[in-house]
Amino acid sequence: MRSEYSNIEPAELGWTEDGHAHIVWSDEHISTYEPALLRKICPCAECRGTHGTPPKAFTILSPKQLKSAPRQVVVDKVEPVGNYAIAFTWGDGHREGIYTWAFLRDECPCDACTHRRRIDAEGRS
Numbered sequence: 001m002r003s004e005y006s007n008i009e010p011a012e013l014g015w016t017e018d019g020h021a022h023i024v025w026s027d028e029h030i031s032t033y034e035p036a037l038l039r040k041i042c043p044c045a046e047c048r049g050t051h052g053t054p055p056k057a058f059t060i061l062s063p064k065q066l067k068s069a070p071r072q073v074v075v076d077k078v079e080p081v082g083n084y085a086i087a088f089t090w091g092d093g094h095r096e097g098i099y100t101w102a103f104l105r106d107e108c109p110c111d112a113c114t115h116r117r118r119i120d121a122e123g124r125s
Contacts, residue, residue, distance in 0.1 A: 005105035009083075019075075023104065031108040036073040038088060041107050044096035 012024040021033040042048075071091030079087050081098050089095040108114075 003102040005102045042097040
C-alpha cells in the first residue's frame, strides 16, 4: 500500500530528554512519539492479528506476563532496517515490528495529524 508519505524520510532522528523518539521529517514536519504509543502501533503481524489470531493487545496475560508488562514499553535497542525503516527491541524481548518511515509519518501523534486522520475517517464512513 502506497502512502502519501512514501517519499518522506527523517532529516533528523533522535530522543528527547524524557525518552520520546523525536523526528524532523524531510517535509519539515516534526513528530514526537512516546514509547508506549510506538509499542501500541507495532506493525508486526502478531500485534496486528494478521495470523488469524486476535491482535496481541487483546491476549489475556498470565501472572508472569503481567509482572513484566511495564517492560513492554521500554526501548532496549533501536536498529536501522535498510534506508527505509527502524526496528525496536522492547524490554520484554519483542522485536518483530519494522517501522517504515512512511508508517511512522502516517501515525504522527501531533494534534494536526490526529485531526486530519479523524476527518479522513469520517469522510470514509
